[in-house]
Amino acid sequence: MSWNRLRRKTVNAAMLMLTAFCTLFAAGTLLFILGYLFVHGARSLSWDFFTKLPAPVGESGGGMANAILGSAKLLLLAMAFGVPLGFLGGVYLAEFGGPGFSFAVRYTADLLNGVPSIVMGIFVFTLVVLKQHHFSTLAGGVALGIMTIPIAIRSSEEFLRAVPPALREGAMALGASKAQAIWTVVIPAAKAGIITGIMLNLARVAGETAPLLFTALSNRFWSPGWNQPTASLPVMIFNYSVAPYEDWHQQAWSAGFVLLSLILAVNILARLILSKKGAALR
Amino acid sequence: MPGSAITAVDARPPGAMPRSLFQRLVSGDRIAYLLTFLCAASVVLVTIALVWELYANSGPSRRQFGLKFLVSSDWDPVAGQFGAAPFIYGTLVTTALAMLIGVPLGVGAAIFLAELAPPGISSGLTFLIELLAAVPSVIIGLLGIFVVIPILRDTVPYLRGALGWMPLFQGPFYGVSLLAAGIVLSIMILPFIISISREVILAVPADQREAALALGATRWEMTWDVVVPYAKKGIVGSIFLALARSLGETMAVTMVVGNTPQIAASLFAPGYSIAAVIANEFAEATGALYQSALVELGLVLFGLTMAINAAARLLVLSTSGKGSA
Structure with missing residues (x-):
């Protein structure tokens, strides 16, 4: 074996090792995060966490029941107002749109998706909070709702496009109007994909903190109705982890554990469904 | 456009009931x-x-300070003086550090997953890394405070010993610092670089690889001299996307950067970032000028990330035909 050949083989093996190390580092980080959160979060997790209000400063115990309910309400609002807009926009792109305007919508959706979440918070603050003169669940829900639109548009378009044109033609050949064909044939055919897309979308905004800081603010008590500031799990994690109390840090770990478990469970479930459908969603 | 050429016909027989x-x-x-x-x-x-x-x-602040807003380093809400320089500096330094760590690791991992790894291992690891992208930034920040910073406290003395002759690695270290923020950010951008780069590399036509192998190239030579140059634009696009994300990242940085509006040469010193100052001060900002100064910071951040994002999307679009991340 010549020296040159030996050198090339060595470089080949060395780079294989090096890139494998990069990959292991990235994957290892996730496993480490999971492991660490599991150990620290699960240890201090108790039934109180799910049923009690936060304890006053200085008292130990207490839970985050109000933050869990608050997060649920915020997500409900986001789903009620952002997801339908995005979904119908996706229907337009897949079924009606012409090339020019559709490109503009797609490109803007991608740009909107890249807007830093803190800037989205400022936007909703000026749009809702300044007009209402107070922080509210509603404002937080609007912020999260706007954040769901770009992904809802792109994922529903992708899944509607995956429906074979023959189905549309078949429905129209039977006398259905285009709208009937979309409503009764195309959307049901893409249903599983669209629903998984929505689940992933909600899982993503469930962990968003920055847009809530000055829209939903936070609250140490229950937040009845939609017009008062509300606690949410991500904001509680932030507030508790930067506070100087050891007890609060434990609570932050528990909240992080609960939040991450929910998000990862939805992600894993959605990816399993998608891989069965043979479609790819990024 | 599927089915757009077909027009619907009214199929009702003449004289049918009017529809509801x-x-x-x-x-x-x-x-x-x-x-x-x-x-x-x-x-x-x-x-x-x-x-x-x-x-x-952001009107009041723009009218009051003009372009001086961007270069002044005087941030004093009580005196009504607002300059964004410390925040812009902190944002750029932490992002540069994140890119320095994240880009080689990310591109290396993408090359491994797309070209070198056996398919079974590759799909498993890709799955794990894409899950990493789903971890909320506030949780990465939580680990930043309680894991990354303690590790740094142990390693910084060695770093100072080895590289202390550079101003970048001098001065006292309190834990929260530009260094910690850069490291936490690099973890956050890794999954984006990896998953998009991997996809553009996978989109390189197989003949390119076969031709290189047929000429006697080793696997690595094929990857580095043929596949990577072919996918270059897309990889650069993924790096730009990561750059935009890192500039706008809020929670994880806010939790570890130290929140001190100063321009320090050392990475060990605490700093501040645009997103972090908005997160910390916006809810309590009193007075029209204070609030509009913070909104103007948001406008600066928005302009920066949009410009980078727009360029990145075009680059990724031009190689893989897909623009969403």
């Missing part, structure tokens, strides 16, 4: 078109409204 309102609505092509068009247009409208609100609400 619901039926007419459901079968109304025009209503469906209009409704979905409005929803699609709402994305464009929201984006325009976003730019307008940021611009209008």
Whole structure:
């Protein structure tokens, strides 16, 4: 074996090792995060966490029941107002749109998706909070709702496009109007994909903190109705982890554990469904 | 456009019952078109409204300080003086550090996953790394405070010993620092670089690889001299996307950067970032000028990330035909 050949083989093996190390580092980080959160979060997790209000400063115990309910309400609002807009926009792109305007919508959706979440918070603050003169669940829900639109548009378009044109033609050949064909044939055919897309979308905004800081603010008590500031799990994690109390840090770990478990469970479930459908969603 | 060439025919026999309102609505092509068009247009409208609100609400500060806002380092809400330089500096330094760590690791991992790893291992690891992208930034920040910073406290003395002759690695270290923020950010951008780069590399046509191998190249030579140059634009696009994300990242940075508005040469010193100052001060900002200064910071951040994002999307689009991340 010549020296040159030996050198090339060595470089080949060395780079294989090096890139494998990069990959292991990235994957290892996730496993480490999971492991660490599991150990620290699960240890201090108790039934109180799910049923009690936060304890006053200085008292130990207490839970985050109000933050869990608050997060649920915020997500409900986001789903009620952002997801339908995005979904119908996706229907337009897949079924009606012409090339020019559709490109503009797609490109803007991608740009909107890249807007830093803190800037989205400022936007909703000026749009809702300044007009209402107070922080509210509603404002937080609007912020999260706007954040769901770009992904809802792109994922529903992708899944509607995956429906074979023959189905549309078949429905129209039977006398259905285009709208009937979309409503009764195309959307049901893409249903599983669209629903998984929505689940992933909600899982993503469930962990968003920055847009809530000055829209939903936070609250140490229950937040009845939609017009008062509300606690949410991500904001509680932030507030508790930067506070100087050891007890609060434990609570932050528990909240992080609960939040991450929910998000990862939805992600894993959605990816399993998608891989069965043979479609790819990024 | 699927089926767009087909026009619907009214298939009712002559003299059939008039359709109910619901039926007419459901079968109304025009209503469906209009409704979905409005929803699609709402994305464009929201984006325009976003730019307008940021611009209008930053008015007082823009008029008062002009371009001096960007270069002044005087941030004193009590005296009504607002300069963004420390925040812009902190944002750029932490992002540069994150890119320095994240880009080689990310591109290396993408090359491994797309070209070198056996398929079974590759799909498993890709799955794990894409899950890493789903971890909320506030949780990465939590680990930053309680894991990364303690590790840094142990390693910084060695770093100072080895590289202490550079101003970058001098001075006292309290834990929260530009260094910690850069490291935490690099963890956050890794999954984006990896998953997009991997996809553009996978999109390189197989003949390119076969031709290189047929000429006697080793696997690595094929990857580095043929596949990577072919996918270069897309990889650069993924790096730009990561760059934009890292500039706008809020929570994880806020939790570890130290929140001190100063321009320090050392990475060990605490700093501040644009996103972090908005997160910390916006809810309590009193007075029109204070608030509008923070909105103007948001406008600066928005402008930076949008410019980078727009370029990145075009680069990724031009190689893989897909623009969403």
